[in-house]
Amino acid sequence: MAHLAAPAHADLQSIPALLARNADRLGNRPAYREKEFGIWQSWTWHEAAEEIRALALGMLVLGLKPGDHVAIIGRNRPAHYWSMVAAQMCGAIPVPLYQDAVAEEMAYVLGHCGARFVVCGDQEQVDKVLEVQSMPDAPRNVEQVLYTDKRGMRKYDHSHMNALSDVQAEGRAAETRLGEELDRLIAGLDYDSTCVMLYTSGTTGKPKGVVLSNRNIIETAKNTSEFDGLNHRDEVLAYLPMAWVGDFIFSMGQAMWTGFTVNCPESAATMMTDLREIGPTYFFAPPRVFEGQLTNVMIRMEDSGRVKKWLFDRYMKVANRVGPKLLDGKSVGFGDRLAYGLGKVFVYGPLKNTLGYSRIRVGYTAGEAIGPEIFDFYRSLGINLKQLYGQTEASVFITQQPDGEVRSDTVGVPSPGVEVKIAENGEVFYRSPGTFVEYFQNAESTASTKDAEGWVATGDAGFFEESSGHLRIIDRAKDVGKMADGSMFAPKYVENKLKFYPNILEAVVIGNGRDYCTAMINIDLNAVGNWAERNNIAYASYQELAGHPQVYATIKEHVEAVNASVAEDEMLAGCQIHRFLVLHKELDPDDGEMTRTRKVRRAVISDKFGDLVDALYDGSNSVYTETEVTYEDGRKGKIKATLRIEDVQVFGQAQAQKVAAE
Amino acid sequence: MTDIESNPLTGQPAPAEGYVTADGRQIGGVLMDLRNITLRFGGVEAIKNISFDVREGEIRAIIGPNGAGKSSMLNVISGFYVPQEGEVWFKGYKRGPMRPYEVARLGIARTFQNIALFDGMTVLDNIMTGRLNKTKSGFLSQALWWGAAEREEIANREQVERIIDFLEIQNIRKTPVGRLPYGLKKRVELARALAAEPQILLLDEPMAGMNVEEKEDMSRFVLDVNDEFGTTIVLIEHDMGVVMDLSDRVVVMDYGRKIGDGSPDEVRNNQEVIDAYLGVAHD
Numbered sequence: 048m049a050h051l052a053a054p055a056h057a058d059l060q061s062i063p064a065l066l067a068r069n070a071d072r073l074g075n076r077p078a079y080r081e082k083e084f085g086i087w088q089s090w091t092w093h094e095a096a097e098e099i100r101a102l103a104l105g106m107l108v109l110g111l112k113p114g115d116h117v118a119i120i121g122r123n124r125p126a127h128y129w130s131m132v133a134a135q136m137c138g139a140i141p142v143p144l145y146q147d148a149v150a151e152e153m154a155y156v157l158g159h160c161g162a163r164f165v166v167c168g169d170q171e172q173v174d175k176v177l178e179v180q181s182m183p184d185a186p187r188n189v190e191q192v193l194y195t196d197k198r199g200m201r202k203y204d205h206s207h208m209n210a211l212s213d214v215q216a217e218g219r220a221a222e223t224r225l226g227e228e229l230d231r232l233i234a235g236l237d238y239d240s241t242c243v244m245l246y247t248s249g250t251t252g253k254p255k256g257v258v259l260s261n262r263n264i265i266e267t268a269k270n271t272s273e274f275d276g277l278n279h280r281d282e283v284l285a286y287l288p289m290a291w292v293g294d295f296i297f298s299m300g301q302a303m304w305t306g307f308t309v310n311c312p313e314s315a316a317t318m319m320t321d322l323r324e325i326g327p328t329y330f331f332a333p334p335r336v337f338e339g340q341l342t343n344v345m346i347r348m349e350d351s352g353r354v355k356k357w358l359f360d361r362y363m364k365v366a367n368r369v370g371p372k373l374l375d376g377k378s379v380g381f382g383d384r385l386a387y388g389l390g391k392v393f394v395y396g397p398l399k400n401t402l403g404y405s406r407i408r409v410g411y412t413a414g415e416a417i418g419p420e421i422f423d424f425y426r427s428l429g430i431n432l433k434q435l436y437g438q439t440e441a442s443v444f445i446t447q448q449p450d451g452e453v454r455s456d457t458v459g460v461p462s463p464g465v466e467v468k469i470a471e472n473g474e475v476f477y478r479s480p481g482t483f484v485e486y487f488q489n490a491e492s493t494a495s496t497k498d499a500e501g502w503v504a505t506g507d508a509g510f511f512e513e514s515s516g517h518l519r520i521i522d523r524a525k526d527v528g529k530m531a532d533g534s535m536f537a538p539k540y541v542e543n544k545l546k547f548y549p550n551i552l553e554a555v556v557i558g559n560g561r562d563y564c565t566a567m568i569n570i571d572l573n574a575v576g577n578w579a580e581r582n583n584i585a586y587a588s589y590q591e592l593a594g595h596p597q598v599y600a601t602i603k604e605h606v607e608a609v610n611a612s613v614a615e616d617e618m619l620a621g622c623q624i625h626r627f628l629v630l631h632k633e634l635d636p637d638d639g640e641m642t643r644t645r646k647v648r649r650a651v652i653s654d655k656f657g658d659l660v661d662a663l664y665d666g667s668n669s670v671y672t673e674t675e676v677t678y679e680d681g682r683k684g685k686i687k688a689t690l691r692i693e694d695v696q697v698f699g700q701a702q703a704q705k706v707a708a709e
Numbered sequence: 710m711t712d713i714e715s716n717p718l719t720g721q722p723a724p725a726e727g728y729v730t731a732d733g734r735q736i737g738g739v740l741m742d743l744r745n746i747t748l749r750f751g752g753v754e755a756i757k758n759i760s761f762d763v764r765e766g767e768i769r770a771i772i773g774p775n776g777a778g779k780s781s782m783l784n785v786i787s788g789f790y791v792p793q794e795g796e797v798w799f800k801g802y803k804r805g806p807m808r809p810y811e812v813a814r815l816g817i818a819r820t821f822q823n824i825a826l827f828d829g830m831t832v833l834d835n836i837m838t839g840r841l842n843k844t845k846s847g848f849l850s851q852a853l854w855w856g857a858a859e860r861e862e863i864a865n866r867e868q869v870e871r872i873i874d875f876l877e878i879q880n881i882r883k884t885p886v887g888r889l890p891y892g893l894k895k896r897v898e899l900a901r902a903l904a905a906e907p908q909i910l911l912l913d914e915p916m917a918g919m920n921v922e923e924k925e926d927m928s929r930f931v932l933d934v935n936d937e938f939g940t941t942i943v944l945i946e947h948d949m950g951v952v953m954d955l956s957d958r959v960v961v962m963d964y965g966r967k968i969g970d971g972s973p974d975e976v977r978n979n980q981e982v983i984d985a986y987l988g989v990a991h992d
Binding site: 083084085086198199201202313314316317320 | 732871882
């Protein structure tokens with residue numbers, strides 16, 4: 048079997064160089080697979096290298112020049128990954144874009160990077176690019192449009208448009224004419240040439256183009272592959288947006304470094320089936336994917352027969368107790384081992400197989416906080432699910448959890464080669480080989496994000512846990528404040544804990560500069576409504592249900608449970624919630640209370656619900672309020688309500704302080 | 710327009726000149742010609758002396774109020790009903806009385822107003838039934854799944870997979886049809902009809918009962934089928950917006966009579982059509 052020895056670094060300073068090495072040493076192993084027409088088609092490294100070279104030559108024929116930007120818009124397909132490498136070979140810079148972006152969003156990015164070539168997945172993307180080109184004030188920089196899927200394209204004006212397969216055919220024909228020039232361009236690539244440019248989604252202002260060099264990508268891929276022992280026998284499923292830095296690192300950086308196989312699903316809708324068929328050994332998914340799968344399993348178990356249900360419940364209890372310990376290599380009694388073994392035969396094995404997780408060696412989740420129950424569910428089945436913390440500017444990895452040191456509330460230790468420091472105000476800074484070169488044509492933002500010594504501000508506040516040395520992220524740095532007594536106030540940390548309960552849709556924790564924390568809570572109409580139906584509780588409106596005494600009682604239990612969990616943490620014990628109320632309306636982007644991506648706007652809320660905030664702090668038991676709402680058709684109206692305010696038990700240190708104060 | 714000069718012996722239709730549509734598609738000569746069709750059920754005349762033609766590559770709509778005889782007309786084309794009077798010419802031949810499966814073999818496939826799929830079978834198996842007419846291997850070979858039968862099934866499956874890909878139903882390939890929502894069932898029906906690689910595709914109310922989004926999807930697929938496979942399409946539809954957007958030429962029927970025939974614009978401004986739709990008292 049082919050083997051990747053420690054490579055000589057000098058000649059592996061670009062993705063095309065890694066490709067050549069893989070074609071040489073892993074020639075007949077599968078590099079890419081894609082399900083098409085119901086069958087997994089595959090390409091070996093040797094074949095992939097040939098396809099990519101043909102594409103690169105074809106791009107040269109069409110006049111691609113070093114330093115040009117090549118935009119790639121489409122779903123995860125081998126041809127799109129090849130286009131990126133082909134562009135790199137020509138000395139150009141691939142810029143993958145989000146395929147679901149509307150034309151207006153695309154217009155900015157296409158204009159900003161000045162892409163001369165655009166590779167489109169299908170007719171839909173071509174149409175968008177043409178629409179952008181015909182906008183009155185759009186920069187008309189796109190000269191060549193290439194497309195992968197020929198469907199519906201026959202009638203288009205092809206004077207500046209080509210099917211990718213035709214470009215490859217022309218490229219093959221031009222081998223003798225342009226082969227040497229291409230080899231020269233490839234040889235010209237080094238560690239400092241740009242590998243890729245990725246646009247950050249940008250919660251504020253325009254998207255910024257993050258320039259990542261070969262050094263950034265290859266060093267990061269190398270370090271992290273070694274961290275998890277990834278090798279050429281691993282399999283990944285490439286299904287996350289190509290414009291996202293994570294996909295580039297996993298499906299391009301690490302795949303090229305280790306030579307593992309990248310599998311592309313048939314379509315977005317078949318992802319779960321394809322996942323099961325491939326059974327990846329290395330897998331990444333945002334928390335919502337894991338959450339959705341767990342919900343599915345639970346619903347199907349509810350519908351299953353009594354014997355199956357009993358078996359499932361019984362062995363999931365065993366798994367919860369024993370599974371994580373076994374995964375972490377801790378000692379487990381013989382009886383438990385036996386029970387877990389049986390559970391593996393009856394429940395865990397078949398379940399993992401159904402989910403497509405039978406072969407997972409390393410799984411990661413990141414992006415947002417994952418509920419501890421969800422996290423523990425997968426780990427108890429014996430799936431090595433871990434967390435990492437990162438961002439585009441770091442080529443993903445800042446911290447990650449080593450095997451055997453996994454918890455749902457930390458994000459792990461600094462990745463190999465990454466230095467992390469915590470500033471005075473709690474903000475996390477990092478410096479690493481993966482740290483981005485610059486924001487494209489935006490020296491100002493570059494300077495304000497990355498200092499002269501290479502430290503980059505993440506915008507997140509966090510701290511290192513002394514006992515374990517793991518980093519814990521608390522909140523966005525700008526939201527972290529101080530309580531009146533000087534202890535740390537981190538609203539999102541508490542809100543996330545509250546939101547892990549299905550009954551709670553949104554929570555807003557208040558307390559910056561105050562003596563104690565309070566909360567305003569939104570119930571989840573689906574979950575609570577379902578519960579009300581099962582318990583024969585009649586209600587006429589959201590407002591009535593939200594104010595129901597039994598709902599209050601349930602929410603109170605949740606808040607107290609959260610308090611108990613917050614109290615365990617010495618630094619954050621002051622963030623326990625002393626009083627809360629359940630809001631009479633759902634927080635809504637239409638009313639300006641949330642952003643379109645459903646992030647709470649604290650300033651708007653504390654202003655708009657000022658009377659409620661006052662009541663939370665003046666000791667009253669109820670408050671009358673009138674709130675303006677915007678209906679979907681744009682009309683405005685008022686909701687009137689009297690809200691009850693509930694006191695909650697607090698625990699430990701904070702409780703003692705409160706008693707002393709009174 | 711109805712008298713094409715063709716030679717029934719050679720089967721070569723005279724190149725009756727086609728036309729170019731607004732979106733630049735070249736429409737060919739006459740593919741099917743219906744001449745003076747009259748269909749009676751007992752004393753009821755469902756179709757009264759109707760003539761029109763269908764040209765190669767066009768999308769031809771038949772519209773009209775309820776009970777106008779649209780579905781009967783479609784059934785005449787598909788060979789299910791044999792008209793008492795009149796002639797059906799297809800590819801230059803005058804068609805004698807035929808069984809529906811014989812018509813299907815000639816290259817005419819259809820979908821039904823009320824979905825007619827096998828509920829217990831998967832989407833894939835349902836579409837595979839559309840290939841039945843293309844299957845030639847014998848019973849024994851089929852039973853043993855050996856030699857010709859195996860090769861044929863692989864070829865059929867490949868064709869079916871292309872259609873599945875085309876209609877974007879990969880994710881329900883293995884789902885029993887009975888579990889699918891209505892809009893998707895309609896799409897599966899279209900897929901099965903396409904599996905027969907028809908020259909003329911008859912769609913009986915393809916958008917009935919669909920929501921706006923499903924209608925948009927289906928319209929796109931109808932246009933794509935026409936564009937990509939060059940399939941001639943005859944469709945019955947109630948949604949006027951859809952008809953006017955999709956079709957190249959429209960036949961309007963009312964009480965078994967043809968009251969209009971022409972481009973969507975011509976039909977829209979035809980006084981008789983307006984009366985029929987607004988409901989003027991009949992003699």
